[in-house]
Amino acid sequence: MSEAAALVARDLEVGYRGGFALRVPALELRRGEVLAVLGPNGSGKSTLLQALAGLLAPRAGSLAVAAGGRVSLVFQRPVLLRGRVAWNAELPLWGRGVGRLERRRRAAAALARLGIAALAERDAATLSGGEARRLALARAFAAEPDVLLLDEPFDDLDAAGREQLWFDLRRAIGETRIAVALVTHELRQALLLADRIAVLRPGVLAQVGPRDEVLRRPMSQEIAEQVGMANLLPGAVGARDSDSGLVQLALRDGGALRVESSLERGAEVIAGIRPENVKIDDEGGDPGLVGPGVVCELVSDGAIVTAWIEWEGQRLRSHLLAGRGLGHGLKPGDRVRVAIRPEDVHVMPRAR
Amino acid sequence: MNRPAVAEIALRTLAVSGAALLLAVALGVPAGLALGRRRFPGRGLLVATVNTGMGLPPVVVGLAIALLLWRSGPLGRLGWMYTQKAMVLAQVVIALPLVIGITLASVAALADDWHLQVRALGVRGARASWLLVREIRAGLLAAVIAALGGILSEVGAVMMVGGNLEGETRVLTTGILMYTEMGRFEEALALAAVLLGLTFVLAAALTAVQQGRS
Numbered sequence: 001m002s003e004a005a006a007l008v009a010r011d012l013e014v015g016y017r018g019g020f021a022l023r024v025p026a027l028e029l030r031r032g033e034v035l036a037v038l039g040p041n042g043s044g045k046s047t048l049l050q051a052l053a054g055l056l057a058p059r060a061g062s063l064a065v066a067a068g069g070r071v072s073l074v075f076q077r078p079v080l081l082r083g084r085v086a087w088n089a090e091l092p093l094w095g096r097g098v099g100r101l102e103r104r105r106r107a108a109a110a111l112a113r114l115g116i117a118a119l120a121e122r123d124a125a126t127l128s129g130g131e132a133r134r135l136a137l138a139r140a141f142a143a144e145p146d147v148l149l150l151d152e153p154f155d156d157l158d159a160a161g162r163e164q165l166w167f168d169l170r171r172a173i174g175e176t177r178i179a180v181a182l183v184t185h186e187l188r189q190a191l192l193l194a195d196r197i198a199v200l201r202p203g204v205l206a207q208v209g210p211r212d213e214v215l216r217r218p219m220s221q222e223i224a225e226q227v228g229m230a231n232l233l234p235g236a237v238g239a240r241d242s243d244s245g246l247v248q249l250a251l252r253d254g255g256a257l258r259v260e261s262s263l264e265r266g267a268e269v270i271a272g273i274r275p276e277n278v279k280i281d282d283e284g285g286d287p288g289l290v291g292p293g294v295v296c297e298l299v300s301d302g303a304i305v306t307a308w309i310e311w312e313g314q315r316l317r318s319h320l321l322a323g324r325g326l327g328h329g330l331k332p333g334d335r336v337r338v339a340i341r342p343e344d345v346h347v348m349p350r351a352r
Numbered sequence: 353m354n355r356p357a358v359a360e361i362a363l364r365t366l367a368v369s370g371a372a373l374l375l376a377v378a379l380g381v382p383a384g385l386a387l388g389r390r391r392f393p394g395r396g397l398l399v400a401t402v403n404t405g406m407g408l409p410p411v412v413v414g415l416a417i418a419l420l421l422w423r424s425g426p427l428g429r430l431g432w433m434y435t436q437k438a439m440v441l442a443q444v445v446i447a448l449p450l451v452i453g454i455t456l457a458s459v460a461a462l463a464d465d466w467h468l469q470v471r472a473l474g475v476r477g478a479r480a481s482w483l484l485v486r487e488i489r490a491g492l493l494a495a496v497i498a499a500l501g502g503i504l505s506e507v508g509a510v511m512m513v514g515g516n517l518e519g520e521t522r523v524l525t526t527g528i529l530m531y532t533e534m535g536r537f538e539e540a541l542a543l544a545a546v547l548l549g550l551t552f553v554l555a556a557a558l559t560a561v562q563q564g565r566s
Binding site for chain 2: 050053055070072073075077079081082083091092094095096139143
């Protein structure tokens with residue numbers, strides 16, 4: 001186990017008796033780093049966390065926690081015990097026999113860390129949902145863990161609560177240098193804190209890596225869909241340009257792209273392009289220019305404009321900045337020039 | 353009937369029922385906690401048995417215990433028939449399912465994740481059990497109150513196995529029954545008033561504890 005690793009799993013298989021199982025070929029949680037595990041509901045995220053927390057014996061494989069390492073798990077729905085807020089925060093310390101004064105001091109520090117020091121004397125049963133969530137997190141920090149596991153930590157929170165919690169968690173994680181794994185079904189929540197991302201497919205942890213690598217280089221079409229690579233265009237590898245080293249990719253539904261790929265001519269592939277990398281070019285100097293298109297539909301959330309652009313018979317999804325960005329003033333029916341840089345096209349072998 | 357006789361019957365009632373209550377709680381609470389927490393083969397059958405026991409007709413309990421303790425019965429050599437021990441045994445059999453059943457229901461009413469959360473906090477063993485008792489204490493007091501009510505008001509079984517012997521096994525309920533049959537309503541009413549008062553005071557005390565701490 002390397003210096004930075006707080007928890008290492010190899011060829012792990014977890015699941016309930018008679019139920020489905022999740023296979024984890026390799027997973028490492030490192031100090032000071034946040035790993036987001038992304039998977040649809042029912043893919044075994046909570047089961048995985050329970051196994052990592054030592055609450056569920058693995059069916060196979062190895063699971064190693066750094067010597068003396070403590071693991072804290074925060075459930076999706078906070079389970080608070082009868083009594084005061086402070087007592088709840090003291091529980092993990094009480095559980096291992098820490099003396100009363102020391103317990104109080106550390107619990108108070110944990111409550112302050114999560115911004116709920118003022119609630120210490122309240123009855124835990126009277127807390128709001130957001131306060132209960134913070135108490136559950138404070139309780140986990142009070143345990144002074146080496147590994148912190150969070151089950152859907154931002155679920156059920158409004159945008160403001162989510163942002164504030166993100167801010168507090170980010171700081172708390174930075175200050176304590178603990179290893180964190182959070183699971184979520186929503187990409188945006190995964191991206192809030194993640195340094196690295198792991199993607200679950202039914203029955204298996206399919207890919208794990210640095211955040212940008214997983215976002216830009218998903219290993220399969222299914223993973224690509226899960227990490228928001230919304231444009232997936234089937235095609236075949238064509239001729240290689242000897243000057244640039246780029247290959248021509250003939251798309252099945254029309255049009256062609258120049259891409260970086262080492263695949264042989266004739267190989268059947270999927271070209272994946274993230275929506276934020278489908279640009280419109282208003283200056284005429286973009287090296288990624290691929291041709292004229294027509295704006296079909298537009299949806300704006302105020303910050304990002306999502307545009308569906310018809311290009312060579314394909315409908316490309318594009319995320320453009322609103323406000324003073326390229327999305328500004330765009331209308332359905334507008335003629336635009338579509339630009340996709342070769343390095344932004346991720347070529348995956350096509351599944352049979 | 354004079355005052356000392358009433359006081360003596362009341363004290364004996366307290367002693368017999370108190371012993372039965374202590375035994376039923378001491379046995380029933382751990383059994384209820386275990387049944388509520390653990391999953392094992394045969395658990396469903398046990399729970400069904402407990403639920404049946406919660407509605408057990410006391411005279412049937414009396415009959416069963418009388419058959420066991422009768423001189424020629426399997427436990428006849430103990431010589432418990434028509435003693436306070438037999439009465440305590442009958443009352444424990446009546447109260448035990450109530451204690452187990454209500455404890456079990458209190459544990460079952462906890463959130464599904466409660467036990468998992470306590471384990472996840474690293475609380476194990478005796479401390480975990482203490483937390484559980486603390487969490488469901490309102491339910492446990494309800495179990496005690498129900499058991500007390502069942503025991504104090506019971507007459508059929510203690511009559512059958514105790515025999516209502518004067519100075520030995522006569523308690524408030526059997527005394528009331530006897531004096532009513534004899535037409536001595538004054539004595540019956542006196543004992544009934546003591547029984548009611550006793551039940552009220554004990555239930556009120558337990559209720560005060562329940563309300564004050566939950």
